[in-house]
Amino acid sequence: MQKTTRTYTKELKLEAVQLVQASEKSQAQIARDLGVADSTLSHWCKQLTEHGEQAFPGCGHLPPLEEENRQLKREVEVLRQERDILKKAERASSHDARTNIPVHCSTLARILNSGDVSSAGGLGERL
Numbered sequence: 302m303q304k305t306t307r308t309y310t311k312e313l314k315l316e317a318v319q320l321v322q323a324s325e326k327s328q329a330q331i332a333r334d335l336g337v338a339d340s341t342l343s344h345w346c347k348q349l350t351e352h353g354e355q356a357f358p359g360c361g362h363l364p365p366l367e368e369e370n371r372q373l374k375r376e377v378e379v380l381r382q383e384r385d386i387l388k389k390a391e392r393a394s395s396h397d398a399r400t401n402i403p404v405h406c407s408t409l410a411r412i413l414n415s416g417d418v419s420s421a422g423g424l425g426e427r428l
Contacts, residue, residue, distance in 0.1 A: 309337070311357040314345045321346055 317335055321328050321342065332342040348356045355364045363371060 314357050315349070317342055318346050318349045 317331065317337070320331055324331060326334075328342055328346075329339045332339040335342070345357075352364060
């Protein structure tokens, strides 16, 4: 026989916990009256005490801190992927840059040897 999971609304859980807090009946008796397990009602009481207004966020919804944590983890993963792509691109372009360095240096040497280094911002003096 397959066990079915029952889903309770936030309102029912809040009313049940308030009933436990306000009633003269025992928690076990209230649980029996509501048709839930005593451990379930105890868990609801504990959740409301620990999380207050954010208790019982609903099916598929996370409490705000857990939702923020999930979003930050996703963002970190995306940033890691972007970093890895940039590293690969840098490695690929660094090979091309090494082959272009002699052309760049020869052009710089030509500018410096021409005597017109005023537009180079004193680069000739620093070299």
